[in-house]
Structure formats: C-alpha cells, structure tokens
C-alpha cells in the first residue's frame with residue numbers, strides 16, 4: 317500500500333526503521349524480529365540504504381524478503397551519494413516489478429572513506445563523489461519521471477541541517493522536494509517536541525502541505541547518544557534529558573530505562589497532539605521499542621485508525 321494512502325486513511329501511522337544486517341545469521345535474527353513486531357501491526361517498516369551503495373544488495377534482499385514473506389508494507393531508502401542513473405533505474409525497476417510502491421528518497425551522508433576521498437579530490441580539483449544526483453530533489457525528480465506511481469518520502473530537519481545554516485533557504489529546499497513530487501516528510505530525530513511542532517508550523521507557512529511524520533530515536537546508552545550526536549549533527553540534547561541520564565550514573569540498565577522513558581513521554585505528547593505519524597528509528601533493537609509501546613498502552617497501530 318502507498319504511504320500516502322495509509323496517512324490519508326489513518327489518524328496516526330506507526331512505523332519502524334531497520335538497517336540491513338551484514339551477514340546471514342544477523343539477517344535471520346532480524347527477520348525473526350520483524351515477524352515478532354508484526355503483532356504491533358505496523359503501518360509500514362522501512363529499510364535504510366548505505367550511502368555510496370554500501371548496502372545495496374543487503375537492502376534490496378531484505379526489502380524483497382519482507383515483501384514476499386510478510387504482509388507488511390515496506391519502504392526502501394535510496395540515496396544519491398555515488399549513485400548513477402542506470403543503477404538507480406535498475407533498482408527502482410526491480411522494486412516496481414516486485415510490487416514495492418514506496419521509496420524514501422535521500423541525499424545520504426558520505427561514508428568516511430568516501431568523505432576522505434572527496435576531500436582529497438577537491439584539493440586536486442577533481443569532481444565530488446556525487447555522480448548523477450547531487451541533492452535528494454534530483455532523485456525525487458528522477459523517480460517521478462520514470463516511476464510516477466511510486467509514493468515518495470523525503471527527510472525534514474526540525475532543528476535545521478548542518479550544511480544549510482540559513483534556515484529560510486533550508487525550507488525553500490524542502491519545499492522544492494515536495495513541489496517536485498514528494499508525498500510526505502519524515503523528520504530527523506529530535507529530543508524536544510517543541511522543535512517538531514515549530515517545524516510543522518513553518519512547513520505550513522511555507523505552503524508545504526504534505527503529512528509530516530515524527531522521527532523518534534530513543535537513547536539506549538551513553539555510547540549510543542554520542543553516536544547519535546555524530547550522525548545527526550546539530551541535534552539538541554535538552555538539559556532535562558542529560559540530567560536524567562546523569563542521575564542514572566554508570567548503571568547501563570538505568571540509563572536504558574531513562575532513555576526509554578524519555579522517548580515514551582515524547583511519543584505520548586505527539587499522540588496527544590494528533591501527530592500524523594510516529595516513526596521509530598529502532599537501531600534493530602526491537603524489544604526496547606516494544607517497551608515504549610507497552611508503556612503507552614499501544615497494542616497495535618490499528619488503534620489509531
């Protein structure tokens with residue numbers, strides 16, 4: 317089913333994001349997890365894509381397996397970094413032929429090796445590792461042109477994107493993605509809901525009228541928080557959250573509980589304010605996400621129909 321239809325029919329969507337596992341054993345474990353989570357009747361699940369094509373085979377394999385072996389709606393991510401038109405066309409064609417109706421179109425961040433190569437190339441006056449697609453909007457355009465029936469999601473950044481400090485310009489670029497054909501926006505993670513609510517208002521003021529899904533990534537450990545800060549540059553970790561984690565001291569279980577509690581409070585507030593969708597970045601840690609849902613009395617996504 318198309319995400320645009322799901323969002324249209326339901327008050328709130330509930331979705332989960334996974335990254336593709338690196339080997340066969342991990343793949344089986346993840347698939348077991350996905351089967352378990354089916355009980356929550358997720359509105360959809362999404363599978364990330366390593367920018368530069370680093371997980372191309374793994375992502376495609378997992379997506380098609382989910383499609384063929386479950387009745388879940390699956391959304392593959394696709395990125396611009398290192399991508400050329402022919403390969404991108406082939407990936408989209410294979411998805412299309414297998415009944416995949418949705419794509420999350422992203423620019424992607426350069427993997428470390430590509431980033432180093434890019435810097436070296438730039439100092440030698442050579443072109444960057446972007447081939448045929450420089451920004452996500454180029455990918456949206458390409459999908460719309462060749463596969464007009466695919467429903468497209470794009471990323472939005474409630475706290476801004478580190479490469480575009482001019483926030484007015486950032487909204488213009490977001491609008492360009494939507495005007496080009498994106499059907500919905502899924503946000504970057506955030507730990508203070510006020511950023512999300514303000515972002516939604518700014519979308520409306522910019523005449524961006526597609527549904528906005530809130531991205532939630534619980535803090536599971538201090539190491540995990542440091543990694544999040546690296547990956548989602550510019551994310552604010554509120555003092556209240558940091559104080560809570562500090563109180564938890566060095567006890568990893570207490571820290572995990574504190575992080576889960578914080579995320580649950582965020583989701584409770586988002587549900588109370590009729591947010592169109594909640595998207596969990598699961599980091600493949602399903603049991604912890606399930607705890608958040610249980611805490612909030614969520615039995616399954618059908619409750620939000």
Ligand code: FAD
Nearest residue numbers: 364365367393422423424425451452471477479480489504
């Ligand atoms: P874009 O929309 O292309 O924006 C990138 C930057 O360029 C921004 O600063 C933007 O303001 C600026 N910009 C856009 N258009 C223009 C223009 N015309 N001129 C000048 N500047 C412009 N990464 C992965 O590698 N794999 C994944 O699977 C993945 N999944 C994600 C899922 C979600 C929901 C989110 C929020 C992020 C995900 N990311 C993923 C990370 C994402 O790719 C990075 O955060 C990336 O830096 C921005 O991606 P984008 O699609 O928003 O890019």
